Amino acid sequence: MQPDTRPSPFFRRMRRFIPPAIQENPVRLMHAENILFGCVMAGSIAPVFGLLYLYLGDPATAWLCFAAIPPILAVPLLLGRGIALARDALIAVIFLLLLGICYRVGGISSPSIIWFSMCSFIAMLGGGLRAALRWAILSVLAVLGIYAAQKSGFPFPAVQVRDMPLLQLVSTIGIICSVGLDIFLFEKSRTNLVRELNQAMHAVQHLATHDELTGVFNRREILRLAEQEKHRAERHGGDFCICLIDIDHFKAINDSFGHGIGDQVIREIACAMQSEVRKTDHVGRYGGEEFLMLLTSTSADAAQAFAERIRQRVAAARLPLLEAKPVTISMGIAAFRPDETVAQAIARADEALYRAKWEGRNRIEMALGMRERSAA
Ligand SMILES: Nc1nc2c(ncn2[C@@H]2O[C@H](COP(=O)(O)OP(=O)(O)OP(=O)(O)O)[C@@H](O)[C@H]2O)c(=O)[nH]1
Structure with missing residues (x-):
């Protein structure tokens, strides 16, 4: 009996958003899938933090989180125009959101500062080392910029969230879970890719060794x-x-x-x-x-x-x-x-x-x- 080599229902559903031209190339398909994971993750984390900031008595930051949701969910529509554009659009939204949160809540001491690391992480999963390096440099510059601005007396708003330790806790747990889930999904998508490549290799090998008309050896x-x-x-x-x-x-x-x-x-x-x-x-x-x-x-x-x-x-x-x-x-x-x-x-x-x-x-x-x- 032939093993079932189809991807899981989650991946099959996700592939509906990926244009057929990208699906033809396994490596580009994997990058597109990773960008979609990024959208799913960011699209689910942003409202959680929005609600948290509402609870902590900071509605302006909460609305920043809610405002990021529509552009994040629109990113899959950009896949038809190119993987790089969709990837950079997603990371840019996350990057701007983090800048906004850090500006409003705590500057360099903001629990969100560590989330900048996700930018290069998503870039790597969605396109390779060069994109990751570019976003890592931008993130480091952003963190240095926030620090320098604070040191030089730039007027950051004096926002007091009701429970800073709770914000720290949720933020830390959030980043641990996000990294873990991203790695898990990346591994799943890589396994799918290897399985599909194996399948294609077997098909090619069969064609090279068997007679097309009869199915016996050529x-x-x-x-x-x-x-x-x-x-x-x-x-x-x-x-x-x-x-x-x-x-x-x-x-x-x-x-x-x-x-x-x-x-x-x-x-x-x-x-x-x-x-x-x-x-x-x-x-x-x-x-x-x-x-x-x-x-x-x-x-x-x-x-x-x-x-x-x-x-x-x-x-x-x-x-x-x-x-x-x-x-x-x-x-x-x-x-x-x-x-x-x-x-x-x-x-x-x-x-x-x-x-x-x-x-x-x-x-x-x-x-x-x-x-x-x-x-x-
Ligand atoms: N339909 C079909 N015919 C083929 C194929 N390969 C070869 N042939 C035909 O097989 C026939 C072989 O004919 P011959 O070599 O004269 O031999 P034969 O008529 O079988 O006579 P004997 O071998 O002497 O009994 C030729 O007409 C070829 O065109 C194929 O893949 N499909």
């Missing part, structure tokens, strides 16, 4: 497997047979029923072979209507008996596609010899196949050994 892969089996047989001993299969009078099938039906016949026969072989054997499409089977740990006699079973199964099948007309296959089998190459073993199987055709088709012929061949 020529390159079956030849690679043949080399691998040859090395295994040479190292560990054991028999290994190569079986070349060709559909008889296939041109006539194409001519009578059309190429579409011809393709389906090729598919049916590939499927019949694939379902008959053992898990350790391999089936590949060698050419148009020609297949190569690698029968591992199989003696020549066993390979012949097995091939006979497939030949009979195909000959007995009455495909509705062909209006129940029989279709047959011919096969040539070569038992691999340690002193020959894969190409030589296939050449012997091909020679046996040629004999099977010559002898009347719908039959199996065993290859001669190399020495017998050169003597012939």
